[in-house]
Each structure stands twice: as structure tokens, then as C-alpha cells.
Amino acid sequence: MLHDRSYMRDLPADSRRSLTVTLIILLIVLFVVEACLIFYAQLPLFDWFALSLDGFKHKYYWQILTFQFMHTVPWPWHVLFNCLGLYFFGRSVEETLGRKAFLTLYFASGFFGGVVQLLTNWVLPHHADFQVVGASAGVMGLLAAYATLFPVRELTYFVYFIPITIRAQYLLWLAFGFSIFGVLVPYNATAQAAHLGGLLVGVAFIRWGNKVRAPQLTRWRPFQSRQRKLELLKAATVKPSKFGRQAKLDETTELPSEEFMSKEVDPILEKISAHGIKSLTEREREILQAARARMSK
Secondary structure (H helix, E strand, O other): OEEEOOHHHOOOOOHHHOHHHHHHHHHHHHHHHHHHHHHHOOOOHHHHHOEOHHHHHOOOOOHHHHHHHOOOOOOOHHHHHHHHHHHHHHHHHHHHHOHHHHHHHHHHHHHHHHHHHHHHHHHOOOOOOOOEOOOHHHHHHHHHHHHHHOOOOEEEEEEOOEEEEEEHHHHHHHHHHHHHHHHHOOOOOOOHHHHHHHHHHHHHHHHHHOOOOOOHHHHOOOOOOHHHHHHHHHHHOOOOOOHHHHHHHHHHHOOOHHHHHHHHHHHHHHHHHHHOHHHOOHHHHHHHHHHHHHHOO
């Protein structure tokens, strides 16, 4: 289970009506319908709608779309974990990119994940052609987009009820590592190739495919270089105007340089990336002023 420690400040006011929540409801409703049809009507839904190389050979081309809406039955854990991932990553990505780009990213990740899964089963030896279902390729695309947009955000991941806090960028690298290893060495029946395809689309969409839709994301990327970061600091800072506020700020700037930049400055630059310089508070500008002074030394 994941917990985004900064999501409260990023949630839109109408998050209950977001596409993220709509997709979650749709997946759960379809899971219930799927389970009932398989259990009561004994319909071979997996043969018709799950993704497989054998299905494509029989010209069931619609499987590249339909597999994204199916999950293993009867236990609900598969659909629930995918919905949790969709919830934690999808909200911030949808708010940042907008509804249309969010849907494009999600379904492109699922589609390309399915293509990579089929190609892997066709090209690589010793890969079993099992039936693939689940929204995880789309969710992996959202994870990759989230980590690319907000690399220093901290996420708390529960492993057997033990909380582990990790930055989004490191979680992305772990996801890539497990997926690549799973493609090379298929150690279980998880569609690791589909996960890898989704991750690749998520990164590519934010870095290259989204410039026309949201140019501010590329114009204000705060993690490109020290020089770029200094330019952002110069543009965003102003001279502190209140003596009392500056005294409080001195306590924050006593942190070691690396910790100060990581904990105090990077989240503010990230906020500029998502919402622009005008969204900054006076205190945030004062923090950037202090950071600018450090980086100019």
C-alpha cells in the first residue's frame, strides 16, 4: 500500500468527480459482473477477452483493449491493488496533465504494455503464452509519469505492515528493475513485459509526448541541472521584507546544504513546475532566496 505524503496540497476541489475515481468505480463494477458471469453462467470470458498470443492468432484483436478491464477472479486482491495504485498515482497525474492527457496516458500505457507482452511471448524462448488480464500496465504508466513529474516526493509503502518510505524516482527504478528481470527470467505468471511497456510509455509521455499539451511541464522542469535550478531560483525569489519572518527562516536554513535543498527547496521548485511561480507564498520565496545565496557561493 502506498501513501503520498504530499497529496493533500495537490488534490483538486472536485476530486470526487475525477476520472481517476470514475475508472476505479468502473473496474470494480466490471470485476463484479465478470465474476458473476463466470461463476453463474460459466462463460469463457478469459478465452474471449483476456490477452494472449493464441487469441491474436485467432484474430481476437479486441483483446488488446479488453484485457485492461478484466481481473483474476474470484478473489478481489488483483483488482483492489490495481485500484489502489490508480488512486495514489492517478490523482496527481490527472490534476497536473488534465483529463484528456490523463486518459491518453493511461490507455496508451495499457495498449503498449499489451503489445510488449505479445512481442515478448513471440520473440523470446521459454515464455509461456498465458492469458493476461488487469489494469496494471496502465497503472505502471501512471507510476512512471508520477515519478517523472514529482521525483523527490516521498511515498510510504507498506510491506507486511512495515512502513517503508521511498522517493518516487527510486520506486520507479525498482519497478523498472523488477520488470526487466521478469522479462529476461519469467519467474512467475505476472505479465512483467506489460508492466515494462507501461513504464516506458509513462516516462516517454511526460518527457517528450506531452510538450504540446502542457508546455509548462518542460519549461519549468526543476531537476535538469544546477545552472537551470539557479535560474529558477533567481526568477522566483525576492528580497525578504519582514524581519520576523527572516528570523524564523534562519532556523530552517541552518540545515546542511544537501538536506536543505532536498527537504525545503526541491518541493518548492516542483510546485513551480506544476503551478507556476505565481503560486508561491512569501515564505517559499524567502526559502528560495536563501537557496540562491547558497548556490551562488
